[in-house]
Amino acid sequence: MSRKDRDEDPLDAVLRPPNDESPEQAAVREAREAEARRVSASIDADIRAERLARRKKRIVRLLLLGQSESGKSTTLRQFQRLYTPTAFRAERILWRAVIQLNIVRSIRTILDALDPATPASASIRRRRPSAGPASASMLALASPAPPHALPTADITEVDRYASYAYPATGYDSPGVDSDGDVDSDPGSGAEGPAPSHSGGTFRFAPPPVPVPAYSGAVEALRQRLLPLRHVEALLIARLVPAADLDSAPTRLDRGAGVTGGVPLPLPSHSQTDFAGGGEVFVRPGMRWKVLSPREKEKERARSRSRDRGKDEAQEALHTACGAMRALWGDAAVRAVLRKRKIRLEEGPGFFLNDLERVTAPNYLPTDDDVLRARLKTVGVSEYTFEMEVATGRETGTEWRIVDVGGSRSQRATWIPFFDDVDAIIFLAPISGFDQVLSEDRTVNRLEDSVLLWKAVCGNKLLASVDLVLFLNKCDILARKIAAGVKLARYVRSYADRENTFEAVSSYLRTKFMAIHRECSPNPRKFYAFCTSVTDSATTGGIIASVRDMVVRQHLKQSKLL
Ligand SMILES: Nc1nc2c(ncn2[C@@H]2O[C@H](COP(=O)(O)OP(=O)(O)OP(=O)(O)O)[C@@H](O)[C@H]2O)c(=O)[nH]1
Ligand SMILES: [Mg+2]
Numbered sequence: 251m252s253r254k255d256r257d258e259d260p261l262d263a264v265l266r267p268p269n270d271e272s273p274e275q276a277a278v279r280e281a282r283e284a285e286a287r288r289v290s291a292s293i294d295a296d297i298r299a300e301r302l303a304r305r306k307k308r309i310v311r312l313l314l315l316g317q318s319e320s321g322k323s324t325t326l327r328q329f330q331r332l333y334t335p336t337a338f339r340a341e342r343i344l345w346r347a348v349i350q351l352n353i354v355r356s357i358r359t360i361l362d363a364l365d366p367a368t369p370a371s372a373s374i375r376r377r378r379p380s381a382g383p384a385s386a387s388m389l390a391l392a393s394p395a396p397p398h399a400l401p402t403a404d405i406t407e408v409d410r411y412a413s414y415a416y417p418a419t420g421y422d423s424p425g426v427d428s429d430g431d432v433d434s435d436p437g438s439g440a441e442g443p444a445p446s447h448s449g450g451t452f453r454f455a456p457p458p459v460p461v462p463a464y465s466g467a468v469e470a471l472r473q474r475l476l477p478l479r480h481v482e483a484l485l486i487a488r489l490v491p492a493a494d495l496d497s498a499p500t501r502l503d504r505g506a507g508v509t510g511g512v513p514l515p516l517p518s519h520s521q522t523d524f525a526g527g528g529e530v531f532v533r534p535g536m537r538w539k540v541l542s543p544r545e546k547e548k549e550r551a552r553s554r555s556r557d558r559g560k561d562e563a564q565e566a567l568h569t570a571c572g573a574m575r576a577l578w579g580d581a582a583v584r585a586v587l588r589k590r591k592i593r594l595e596e597g598p599g600f601f602l603n604d605l606e607r608v609t610a611p612n613y614l615p616t617d618d619d620v621l622r623a624r625l626k627t628v629g630v631s632e633y634t635f636e637m638e639v640a641t642g643r644e645t646g647t648e649w650r651i652v653d654v655g656g657s658r659s660q661r662a663t664w665i666p667f668f669d670d671v672d673a674i675i676f677l678a679p680i681s682g683f684d685q686v687l688s689e690d691r692t693v694n695r696l697e698d699s700v701l702l703w704k705a706v707c708g709n710k711l712l713a714s715v716d717l718v719l720f721l722n723k724c725d726i727l728a729r730k731i732a733a734g735v736k737l738a739r740y741v742r743s744y745a746d747r748e749n750t751f752e753a754v755s756s757y758l759r760t761k762f763m764a765i766h767r768e769c770s771p772n773p774r775k776f777y778a779f780c781t782s783v784t785d786s787a788t789t790g791g792i793i794a795s796v797r798d799m800v801v802r803q804h805l806k807q808s809k810l811l
Pocket of ligand 1: 316317318319320321322323324325597598599600621622623624625626627628654655656657722723724725726781782783784785
């Protein structure tokens with residue numbers, strides 16, 4: 251480096267010794283620097299030794315990445331179901347409260363939709379014109395865009411999605427009702443009215459939503475179900491015990507089958523996120539699954555008998571079952587939901603078609619129910635387990651699966667886990683092509699997945715990590731396509747290709763694979779699967795392939811070391 255360069259290097263300017271340094275001061279400084287070098291070298295040696303020990307002990311580490319609601323925690327539950335089945339079964343009862351909360355939330359969504367005072371939607375925004383090529387840099391992960399920021403990334407490689415973003419439920423398919431009818435509301439069509447410009451955002455006035463008149467019987471149901479709000483509060487209190495509100499932020503959620511973990515730094519979010527209709531979430535340190543044996547027995551007793559262990563929430567839901575079924579089955583109510591573009595059945599944690607079964611007093615969640623339940627993750631958790639002998643798998647390998655919160659504000663917490671990982675499963679829910687992020691209703695879900703995928707593929711820290719791509723929620727994608735929702739309406743370059751599930755999924759798969767090819771710094775192993783991770787029958791085989799691949803990669807790395 252020339253003298254001139256050094257002068258211009260701000261770091262060098264800060265580190266350079268002062269010009270008037272005496273020989274004694276120089277000696278002290280040099281001794282200090284030598285000590286710092288020694289400490290640094292010793293830390294490096296410790297890290298290398300730890301890594302080597304980990305390899306020798308056969309610890310494999312798998313990282314689950316993807317946007318919120320992409321299916322990361324569900325994939326983790328599939329691993330638990332397959333390889334620690336005893337622990338998974340023992341835990342099922344604990345999911346009942348989550349399922350109860352999912353039901354209450356669905357009913358509340360309906361009641362809110364029936365309330366004429368509920369606004370139709372916030373605003374419909376048209377995105378600012380793209381400002382340049384997508385950045386595949388770490389910045390995309392390290393600095394989540396502030397909530398008000400509008401997307402500026404150009405995604406020409408994957409295409410330009412129809413630039414509408416839609417408000418309300420997150421399940422919106424603007425312009426197309428769930429039954430496939432094209433909505434005649436001009437404000438919601440892809441070729442809507444000319445936007446008016448306001449502060450960098452193109453806004454449309456919220457379209458009026460004429461709520462169809464519903465009968466006095468529906469109003470009576472509404473009144474009968476209003477007390478469920480109390481059940482909601484009760485469940486939140488149970489899932490987020492007061493003790494957890496004060497828990498040290500470095501403790502881990504250690505569910506059954508989880509034998510340990512590392513303390514992690516956590517972002518400073520509020521512990522509960524339910525005020526104003528947000529989602530309840532679980533984070534490391536929250537003890538909702540960590541019940542003492544006595545508490546677990548109490549939970550089991552609750553499920554066995556109404557008298558022995560009272561489960562107030564289950565009793566309330568059982569009593570309200572008839573009213574809930576009548577509400578969900580009412581044609582006028584469905585019409586209101588359609589008008590408001592609320593499609594509960596495509597959303598997470600949907601149990602309204604199973605009300606009789608799941609509100610029975612002795613209800614015990616099935617494996618399938620646990621996989622379908624929704625509980626948002628905040629923070630990062632490392633789940634450690636060894637495969638149970640009964641699964642017929644080799645034991646002695648310790649698995650560490652890192653599950654992260656996928657919403658935008660959570661993504662900065664991922665980076666410390668990029669070091670020393672054997673493989674990544676990235677989940678891209680391709681059914682989200684007509685949805686927006688719940689944390690930022692100006693961002694199309696598919697576009698967000700594409701940008702995240704680019705950032706992960708292009709990340710230098712992950713250059714030699716094998717990637718597994720789950721193009722997830724294919725079951726919902728298939729249903730949407732069958733209902734007549736057209737991909738070309740949201741992904742313009744899809745143009746007049748056939749709107750079938752096979753054509754759409756293969757097109758999106760090709761696009762994601764191309765990004766991997768173009769953005770990866772080095773060649774590496776890459777696998778892509780179309781998945782529906784809630785479906786155990788199809789997911790079991792896929793997860794077995796991933797397991798074999800990860801173990802192979804781990805052995806290869808061990809030999810290199
Ligand atoms: N129908 C269907 N539902 C799915 C699929 N994958 C996940 N889900 C459901 O989608 C919801 C969200 O899944 P999660 O696994 O909680 O998502 P996540 O990626 O962990 O989300 P965060 O914790 O917010 O980052 C859950 O209710 C799942 O049951 C799928 O392939 N098909
Ligand atoms: Mg999760």
